[in-house]
Amino acid sequence: VYPHVSKMPTINISIASPGHRYGVHIESGLFGRLPSILYRSAARRTVWLVTDSNVLRLYGRSLQHGLTVAGMDVTVVEISPGEGSKSWKTAHALHTQMLRHGVDRKSLVIALGGGVVGDVAGFVAATLLRGIDVIQVPTTLLAQVDSSTGGKVGINHPLGKNLVGAFHHPSAVYIDPELLRTLPAREFRSGLAEVIKTAAALDRRFFAHLTRIVPRLNRTNDAALAPVITRAVRLKAAVVEHDERETDFRKVLNLGHTIGHAVEAASGFQLRHGEAVAIGLAAEARIAARMGILSLRDAGHLASVLSSAGLPTRIPRSIKAAAVLRGLSVDKKSDRGTPRFVMLRRPADCLIGVAVPTAFLAEELARR
Numbered sequence: 001v002y003p004h005v006s007k008m009p010t011i012n013i014s015i016a017s018p019g020h021r022y023g024v025h026i027e028s029g030l031f032g033r034l035p036s037i038l039y040r041s042a043a044r045r046t047v048w049l050v051t052d053s054n055v056l057r058l059y060g061r062s063l064q065h066g067l068t069v070a071g072m073d074v075t076v077v078e079i080s081p082g083e084g085s086k087s088w089k090t091a092h093a094l095h096t097q098m099l100r101h102g103v104d105r106k107s108l109v110i111a112l113g114g115g116v117v118g119d120v121a122g123f124v125a126a127t128l129l130r131g132i133d134v135i136q137v138p139t140t141l142l143a144q145v146d147s148s149t150g151g152k153v154g155i156n157h158p159l160g161k162n163l164v165g166a167f168h169h170p171s172a173v174y175i176d177p178e179l180l181r182t183l184p185a186r187e188f189r190s191g192l193a194e195v196i197k198t199a200a201a202l203d204r205r206f207f208a209h210l211t212r213i214v215p216r217l218n219r220t221n222d223a224a225l226a227p228v229i230t231r232a233v234r235l236k237a238a239v240v241e242h243d244e245r246e247t248d249f250r251k252v253l254n255l256g257h258t259i260g261h262a263v264e265a266a267s268g269f270q271l272r273h274g275e276a277v278a279i280g281l282a283a284e285a286r287i288a289a290r291m292g293i294l295s296l297r298d299a300g301h302l303a304s305v306l307s308s309a310g311l312p313t314r315i316p317r318s319i320k321a322a323a324v325l326r327g328l329s330v331d332k333k334s335d336r337g338t339p340r341f342v343m344l345r346r347p348a349d350c351l352i353g354v355a356v357p358t359a360f361l362a363e364e365l366a367r368r
């Protein structure tokens with residue numbers, strides 16, 4: 001339904017379940033052309049532009065203006081920035097606002113923002129009227145390389161991250177690396193953690209390449225960034241195509257996330273998602289090394305790549321061990337309360353569903 005846009009690398013993702021197919025379009029400067037692209041495909045549909053207040057100010061108003069000038073009926077739905085918005089309360093408020101203002105089955109949600117906006121707007125689109133279309137326009141590195149593709153949407157529950165959600169694929173994803181120029185440095189580094197995760201889990205050559213270029217990557221260098229984003233999206237797309245519902249292989253993308261999610265929640269969301277993932281990657285690699293699964297050399301190498309990206313690799317001492325252990329037991333990946341891990345054997349070679357004896361977890365938590 002959404003037209004192929006010329007002159008940009010388009011990754012076509014086809015998901016096996018009921019014939020869903022969508023394009024992920026990546027190109028510097030693409031954002032400015034979105035009104036005409038969307039007008040061609042969705043002129044008569046009412047549009048709900050969901051974004052957070054930071055992104056609204058930077059990009060949302062101009063997109064709203066562009067779509068309105070193109071003749072489309074657009075309503076802006078604004079949420080507060082931050083992980084706190086991935087909540088039942090925010091999702092409910094969005095449902096209410098959209099129902100009051102005449103959302104219908106043909107309405108289109110545009111999720112313009114980082115992973116928080118993508119997850120909550122996607123969840124609202126998945127659940128309203130049993131599902132309406134959503135287009136993802138990711139504006140953080142993390143959302144561009146990871147969360148906007150793959151169809152996982154959801155909100156947090158007080159008992160843990162991402163515990164309430166759905167699979168709801170976007171109709172299209174539009175990625176413009178230029179939007180990253182305004183991203184705070186800390187958010188940029190957080191996105192690099194997911195890039196390093198994807199490479200470590202799936203692609204030895206890309207991982208070796210990243211090792212060399214990570215220190216030089218920055219927000220303003222679109223020329224260097226675009227191929228990195230494209231590679232990461234292609235890898236994720238290949239995994240999702242193979243295993244849309246995460247019955248098996250897709251779990252490799254959870255590398256670093258068992259400890260990562262627990263640490264993120266235990267920090268009271270003071271850590272950025274990518275920072276928590278970096279800590280999780282390094283901590284899980286150290287545990288894998290102690291269990292004899294990964295070499296000490298590879299574990300050290302992964303930690304040094306993360307450090308060279310400016311990311312943390314140790315669980316901060318301020319985080320209580322008991323809070324991390326509690327988080328581990330409610331993790332989605334746990335099996336009757338026993339956390340399960342994706343463990344690296346070597347770059348691009350993972351074991352899935354590994355149970356880690358408590359002694360190894362206790363040792364990692366003690367050594368800080």
Ligand SMILES: NC(=O)c1ccc[n+]([C@@H]2O[C@H](COP(=O)([O-])OP(=O)(O)OC[C@H]3O[C@@H](n4cnc5c(N)ncnc54)[C@H](O)[C@@H]3O)[C@@H](O)[C@H]2O)c1
Pocket residue numbers: 052053054055058081082083086113114115116117119139140141142143146147148149150151152153162179180181182183184187190272273274
């Ligand atoms: N669904 C998935 O498959 C998936 C995968 C990975 C992560 N996630 C989720 O993504 C979330 C994290 O996403 P995130 O790191 O993008 O955080 P975020 O959405 O909170 O964005 C980070 C901050 O950057 C601001 N911002 C966004 N774009 C900007 C820009 N271009 N310029 C300046 N500021 C900008 C936002 O307002 C926010 O303050 C977590 O909740 C995580 O669980 C989901």
Ligand SMILES: [Zn+2]
Pocket residue numbers: 146194257273277
């Ligand atoms: Zn993640």
